[in-house]
Amino acid sequence: MYISTVLGGLSVLSGATLAYASSAVEPSNFNVTAALEDLGIDVAAIPALKSFNGAQARSTDKACAVACSSLSFIFNSKVSAQNTTGYSNFTDSFWSVQQEEVQPHCIFRPTKNTDVSAAVLLSRLTGCEFAARSGGHAAFTGASSSPGGISIWFKDMNAVTLNKDKSVASIEPGNNWLSVYSALQPYGLATIGGRAASIGVGGFVLGGGISYHSNLYGWSCDNVESFEVVAASGLILTVSETSYPDLYWALRGGGNNFGLVTKYNLYTIPAPEMYGGSRTFIQTYFPQAINAFINVANNASVDPHAQQYIAFLRTQGTNLASAELTYTQNVSNPQIFKQYRSIPAVADTSSPKTLVEYVKYLETENPFHLREVYWPVAVKLDEKFSNWVVDTFYSMISQVEDVPGAQPVIIFQAITEPMLKKMSDFGGNALGLDASNGAVQLMHISCWWSNESDDATIYAFVNSFWETVLAEAKSQGIFNEFVYMNYASLYQDPISGYGATNKALLQKIAKKYDPQAVYQTLQPGYFKLDGAPATL
Numbered sequence: 201m202y203i204s205t206v207l208g209g210l211s212v213l214s215g216a217t218l219a220y221a222s223s224a225v226e227p228s229n230f231n232v233t234a235a236l237e238d239l240g241i242d243v244a245a246i247p248a249l250k251s252f253n254g255a256q257a258r259s260t261d262k263a264c265a266v267a268c269s270s271l272s273f274i275f276n277s278k279v280s281a282q283n284t285t286g287y288s289n290f291t292d293s294f295w296s297v298q299q300e301e302v303q304p305h306c307i308f309r310p311t312k313n314t315d316v317s318a319a320v321l322l323s324r325l326t327g328c329e330f331a332a333r334s335g336g337h338a339a340f341t342g343a344s345s346s347p348g349g350i351s352i353w354f355k356d357m358n359a360v361t362l363n364k365d366k367s368v369a370s371i372e373p374g375n376n377w378l379s380v381y382s383a384l385q386p387y388g389l390a391t392i393g394g395r396a397a398s399i400g401v402g403g404f405v406l407g408g409g410i411s412y413h414s415n416l417y418g419w420s421c422d423n424v425e426s427f428e429v430v431a432a433s434g435l436i437l438t439v440s441e442t443s444y445p446d447l448y449w450a451l452r453g454g455g456n457n458f459g460l461v462t463k464y465n466l467y468t469i470p471a472p473e474m475y476g477g478s479r480t481f482i483q484t485y486f487p488q489a490i491n492a493f494i495n496v497a498n499n500a501s502v503d504p505h506a507q508q509y510i511a512f513l514r515t516q517g518t519n520l521a522s523a524e525l526t527y528t529q530n531v532s533n534p535q536i537f538k539q540y541r542s543i544p545a546v547a548d549t550s551s552p553k554t555l556v557e558y559v560k561y562l563e564t565e566n567p568f569h570l571r572e573v574y575w576p577v578a579v580k581l582d583e584k585f586s587n588w589v590v591d592t593f594y595s596m597i598s599q600v601e602d603v604p605g606a607q608p609v610i611i612f613q614a615i616t617e618p619m620l621k622k623m624s625d626f627g628g629n630a631l632g633l634d635a636s637n638g639a640v641q642l643m644h645i646s647c648w649w650s651n652e653s654d655d656a657t658i659y660a661f662v663n664s665f666w667e668t669v670l671a672e673a674k675s676q677g678i679f680n681e682f683v684y685m686n687y688a689s690l691y692q693d694p695i696s697g698y699g700a701t702n703k704a705l706l707q708k709i710a711k712k713y714d715p716q717a718v719y720q721t722l723q724p725g726y727f728k729l730d731g732a733p734a735t736l
């Protein structure tokens with residue numbers, strides 16, 4: 201039921217239930233205006249719609265002027281036009297500059313699930329495109345902000361509540377992992393979530409979600425009790441292993457292609473006491489560090505409390521490796537990290553930390569407001585190959601040494617056997633990974649730089665680096681086609697990386713719940729079901 205909102209003496213919202221809600225599948229004669237009316241919106245009373253003759257060609261300025269004006273009329277202060285602080289607060293607070301440069305027609309800040317339904321339906325009515333943002337950590341243009349369209353910002357939907365027996369936390373998409381862990385800490389609880397403070401819940405869970413706890417419990421998407429989703433029809437569905445199980449499977453890896461999620465109901469875990477930090481090594485010790493990386497990854501079932509990644513970079517002319525070694529108990533020198541800890545380190549930030557302290561600490565290593573790219577590949581976990589990849593990286597980074605502000609980094613992590621085994625829980629996920637071929641090595645390049653004029657140089661560099669690496673991986677028979685959506689660049693196609701069978705199934709499920717392909721066409725940003733966002 202709506203609490204009716206009175207605007208200028210005119211009540212446009214009234215108590216209503218969704219009359220068309222008898223089936224989750226949208227009928228072929230679906231009437232968008234009638235669906236808006238079912239939400240309690242008096243469509244005939246919206247001035248901007250009076251002179252508007254049906255949906256325009258997608259996202260024309262006219263369509264978006266009408267859509268934004270209609271949203272303002274209904275929702276008043278939840279909408280921010282250009283050149284207001286509400287607008288600049290949005291555009292100035294992304295992680296990457298590429299997303300900060302996007303100029304939407306307006307920003308919409310819903311406060312409840314039916315507000316989100318109304319925005320999707322108004323987009324359909326007018327033809328104005330939209331994008332949705334949770335933490336805003338996706339790096340490339342248009343991923344979570346709509347150029348010239350409606351950018352839906354979940355900021356004000358930020359509740360975290362526990363069910364009666366505290367086994368499930370209901371998390372709205374305006375949260376980041378710091379706000380989630382901070383809300384749950386007083387109860388001695390946590391969830392399987394991100395490793396840095398400002399990462400949003402929204403994108404993270406839908407793309408997979410690698411956590412400090414993933415060797416114990418699996419990835420974030422494999423720890424979802426249910427999702428509350430706004431379907432293309434505006435209908436609000438509760439999706440779980442037993443309710444719309446096909447959609448539940450699809451949301452576990454399928455990204456923004458199936459609906460806007462208004463509640464992530466995640467299983468809780470006991471809040472861990474943690475110990476960890478990064479140990480930094482000089483180049484002499486790279487082979488030993490890589491050997492330690494491989495052993496820790498292979499020992500994940502023996503001691504699932506350990507989590508790690510190792511980054512290689514050049515800083516002020518010196519090649520360094522930095523291993524982030526995290527233990528989800530307050531133990532400073534567990535057996536599994538002995539080998540790493542025996543390598544002389546030039547710096548070590550290890551200390552006992554709560555989970556809240558840990559994500560705050562990691563946040564400091566990932567500055568905002570730079571041009572950014574993340575670009576991953578996957579291979580079978582392999583020590584000799586890892587050494588070769590690191591040597592190849594250092595032999596190629598001179599290509600971008602003169603690019604102002606460029607800081608290329610290559611990072612290795614393992615998708616371990618215990619993580620892979622958890623991926624078949626609750627009917628499985630859409631990622632197309634399985635445990636039968638052993639651990640997977642996830643490698644990604646992360647790079648920031650200063651100037652837009654260097655974008656093409658950086659993208660071409662990363663592309664040619666991975667072409668070199670993957671040609672070798674293929675010749676050795678260790679290539680894995682998996683592309684991790686949460687790290688993927690605009691030139692990659694994670695859905696194809698899930699394999700042809702999963703891709704076809706995802707397309708079929710999208711067609712079932714969204715026959716007009718609203719989430720594909722009116723929300724064109726990020727990774728769609730039919731190819732990469734851009735080509736080089």
Ligand SMILES: Cc1cc2nc3c(=O)[nH]c(=O)nc-3n(C[C@H](O)[C@H](O)[C@H](O)COP(=O)(O)OP(=O)(O)OC[C@H]3O[C@@H](n4cnc5c(N)ncnc54)[C@H](O)[C@@H]3O)c2cc1C
Nearest residue numbers: 334335336337338344373395400402403404410461566726
């Ligand atoms: C510094 C840093 C650290 C990271 N650490 C980790 C890590 O530890 N583990 C890991 O797995 N990944 C990590 N990532 C990757 C991270 O998971 C992705 O960047 C992820 O997309 C972030 O989600 P977000 O909500 O912040 O992003 P957004 O940019 O807000 O969203 C990404 C996409 O998801 C969509 N989306 C967001 N909310 C919703 C919703 N409610 N319903 C439907 N679609 C939605 C958006 O429309 C957009 O297309 C890290 C990234 C960075 C930059």
Ligand SMILES: *[C@@H]1O[C@H](CO)[C@@H](O)[C@H](O)[C@H]1NC(C)=O
Nearest residue numbers: 230231232233234235237243
């Ligand atoms: C759609 O619904 C509206 C409002 O109920 C109605 O006025 C209109 O005639 C309907 N359109 C069609 C094509 O049925």
Ligand SMILES: *[C@@H]1O[C@H](CO)[C@@H](O)[C@H](O)[C@H]1NC(C)=O
Nearest residue numbers: 280281282283284304305306
């Ligand atoms: C916002 O400001 C810019 C620059 O001053 C101007 O070009 C633009 O027209 C303004 N937009 C609106 C909607 O007022």
Ligand SMILES: *[C@@H]1O[C@H](CO)[C@@H](O)[C@H](O)[C@H]1NC(C)=O
Nearest residue numbers: 280284285286287288289290
């Ligand atoms: C913009 O952000 C500032 C600082 O957080 C805040 O004080 C202000 O209220 C915000 N403005 C709007 C319209 O949300």
Ligand SMILES: *[C@@H]1O[C@H](CO)[C@@H](O)[C@H](O)[C@H]1NC(C)=O
Nearest residue numbers: 494495496498499535536539
């Ligand atoms: C586990 O780690 C130990 C070192 O701590 C190493 O000797 C052993 O080979 C590792 N096991 C595997 C399977 O890699």
Ligand SMILES: *[C@@H]1O[C@H](CO)[C@@H](O)[C@H](O)[C@H]1NC(C)=O
Nearest residue numbers: 473474475530531552553554
């Ligand atoms: C971790 O253990 C150390 C030493 O036993 C103790 O001083 C510290 O308070 C503990 N920290 C946390 C966060 O539990």
Ligand SMILES: *[C@@H]1O[C@H](CO)[C@@H](O)[C@H](O)[C@H]1NC(C)=O
Nearest residue numbers: 603604605650651652653654
């Ligand atoms: C590029 O970056 C450098 C260093 O940050 C700066 O001095 C220069 O003005 C920039 N060039 C352009 C074209 O922006």
